[in-house]
Amino acid sequence: MSLNPLSVIFNKNQLVEENYVDWKRNLNIVLTAEKYKFVLDEVCPEAPKDDSTKSQKTAYEKWHHSDEMACCYILASMSNVLQQKHQNMETAFDIMESLQEMFGHQSR
Template sequence: MTASTLSLRSIIEKDERFDNTNFIDWYQNLKIVIKSEKKLYIINEPVKEVLEPKATPKARDTYQKYLDDADIMQCLLLSSMTSNLQEQHQHLDASSIITNLNELFQNRARHKRYEASKAFFRCQISDGAQVGPHVIKMIGYIQRLETFGILMDAELSMDLILKSLSEFFSQFI
């Protein structure tokens, strides 16, 4: 394991374990770590079928690497959860764990996504407030929405930020 892998794994170690309340943040951090280890395919692709007895040595090696990576990802997922969640998911492979958690926490995630988008779209600069901190706040909302899978292109993001400014700034817009 490289030093960069160890430091990226600390992302999920520094935050609290997944505990039924922080799924979105936990999953976002987990994907960063898994991507850095080049094992994102384990949770994004369907589970590979068992090899046929007549498989080539190359196919066997590829399949063994998949099994090894899947074991590592299952351990990583389980180790980043509370013990209660570990017990509930210890019999599942990594892909099934993610599928199950998505199903369990989709409604909560949907509500958090709604709250984040509502805050973003309602945000208006206060009279007398400085533009810089307001724009940074708006960018934070955009980044938060990205964690929910809502991607806006740069022009739409800029339009929404400009819309949040008061009439005082109309000459600059």
């Protein structure tokens, strides 16, 4: 199995407590390149109803797929202890909010 070349960044930059600032910068690079970063900034579209348009359904599906991928990148790039703490969170945004609370005080 071949890994995405961008994910190799995380092999050397796995999140551990003292490197949050560097890790977040690398995460943003990967999520931007993969076009998943928007899920950290945009609210999930409303769940489609029976009478929703195709574009509404597509937007909802795109957001959810991108959020799942962002969660995978985030979780795969952190220590096992942090993975266990965050693996059951609903969205990538929720994970990042939790990490910000834990490590956001760090600065360069």
